[in-house]
């Protein structure tokens with residue numbers, strides 16, 4: 180088991196109320212040293228609130244927050260070893276770039292000569308040499324952004340908190356700054372906790388992503404795992420495109436369970452409103468405990484199966500085990516992909532993305548859906564209690 | 565001719581054309597205001613300047629002979645003393661107004677806006693009641709047999725009535741009571757506008773609250789402070805009814821002095837020269853104000 184002290188930031192059972200509004204609910208989050216962790220979620224889900232509680236601008240209503248294993252709930256923001264890059268930059272308008280960057284050192288009474296040296300170092304790091312005499316009002320968004328980063332980094336914090344730092348930049352500058360931020364993070368080996376509601380940004384930059392919804396942590400995983408194996412319907416829906424089938428899984432008639440590295444692979448048949456299809460699932464301790472129900476209970480197990488549009492396939496004749504058919508409604512070329520919309524017999528619309536056009540079928544034609552069994556991921560309905 | 569020169573020429577041409585196109589509507593709009601300013605501000609002012617260089621005749625009228633004697637008279641120690649005292653008391657009033665007004669304005673500005681509006685109202689209400697009524701009620705309270713002395717006597721805190729009235733102190737109190745709202749309002753406006761994220765950024769970078777206050781809050785609310793200083797200092801300097809109501813004849817300030825020249829001793833030329841002096845002090849203050857405002861060409865304001 181991991182010791183709490185091993186994590187640089189650790190939140191457990193954190194709650195936050197604004198009045199009666201329960202905005203963060205029983206939140207757990209452990210962040211490793213040197214990690215790039217992103218909080219991702221829709222607007223109002225509580226990302227900023229989490230950052231503000233870590234920084235010390237907001238008190239938590241319950242639970243513990245640890246920085247390097249040490250509880251910080253009673254520490255003021257100025258006593259905490261974390262620094263923040265604000266979304267609006269919050270550069271002091273009455274100070275020059277030099278004074279802004281030097282601020283963190285000058286309030287600590289660091290000698291002038293050292294301040295000068297370290298500011299210079301920072302200016303080089305963010306490539307703003309020659310701007311030290313300017314006021315923030317005379318700089319572009321991207322330049323202000325760099326000043327904000329330099330100002331936060333000069334204290335050599337253990338953790339840098341960034342609240343949508345690229346939100347105000349245009350697409351091209353954003354991409355460029357994404358690369359630069361990642362470079363900085365690697366070079367300095369500082370832990371970044373990064374807030375964004377841009378999925379693509381989260382996917383490309385993060386070591387791990389914490390997907391939040393309504394103040395609840397939905398899933399904490401690597402970008403790859405989040406995409407391929409969403410644990411909740413919300414995550415499946417929020418991250419990328421997905422086709423979701425709600426249904427009931429019953430053990431397949433020809434029970435063929437086989438062991439592989441300690442996990443048992445079991446075959447099921449899933450019955451949904453749109454049709455029937457097979458499912459292979461690793462039966463582990465974990466999946467049993469999530470459902471609180473033995474996987475092979477006779478009545479079948481309610482679940483949702485997620486199949487991404489780019490792994491969804493169709494053919495003109497039925498595929499063994501699958502009984503999912505629909506009519507192609509339309510095919511749209513969007514530059515990199517051909518997107519088809521297939522309407523199932525019960526009205527459910529399934530999306531299929533292909534790199535190449537399919538000349539053999541045309542709109543209005545009936546097709547049969549299938550996929551490689553390992554491409555489907557399965558979401559168990561969470562049981563209360 | 566090089567290209568940049570012809571460019572400059574084009575620019576000036578465009579400017580003249582713009583000027584022509586824009587003057588007429590601008591004039592019609594500014595016309596009434598200009599007229600008002602001319603008739604009710606500039607002309608009386610010029611008249612005051614004019615008579616400040618005239619002589620007083622034996623009957624309190626104006627003798628039309630040019631002289632500098634009115635200005636020379638100001639240099640007499642007795643008048644310089646009055647001027648110096650006026651500046652001193654006005655400065656004291658201003659400093660106390662800021663020291664009381666700033667924390668109060670800060671407190672109000674940090675409240676939710678609905679409550680803040682109510683609190684501001686409380687600041688303003690006394691300001692809407694007649695100032696003279698307020699001043700004379702203070703006068704009554706401060707009398708030897710007034711409420712305050714009687715209370716202290718009965719409580720056994722003093723053995724004979726205090727000389728509360730007719731002192732510099734009570735005049736400053738009167739000035740404070742009259743001027744405090746003028747300090748609070750601009751202070752409130754600038755503190756309320758102060759973005760909280762600057763304070764958070766400062767704290768985030770390791771500054772204790774006192775340092776944040778000195779290095780971020782004060783500089784960013786400086787325009788409000790300067791405005792408050794102007795709005796308190798200038799009227800305090802010329803105020804004549806406060807020393808009148810509370811200082812009796814004993815505390816003579818420049819405002820009362822001017823008033824006396826016009827209404828009592830009927831020396832209009834001397835009163836006019838004192839008025840011009842007051843105006844000059846005000847102009848110097850305004851000039852300083854624009855200097856400070858220019859010094860802080862900040863985006864937030």
Ligand SMILES: Nc1ncnc2c1ncn2[C@@H]1O[C@H](COP(=O)(O)OP(=O)(O)OP(=O)(O)O)[C@@H](O)[C@H]1O
Nearest residue numbers: 197200202220221222223224225226227228229376
């Ligand atoms: N100071 C506050 N007082 C009351 N409610 C607040 C306050 N700050 C945030 N909230 C509420 O808490 C919830 C979470 O807000 P938060 O700012 O953390 O969302 P967010 O995930 O950062 O959203 P966004 O992506 O739009 O920035 C929201 O419902 C918001 O209305």
Ligand SMILES: [Mg+2]
Nearest residue numbers: 226227228342
């Ligand atoms: Mg936010």
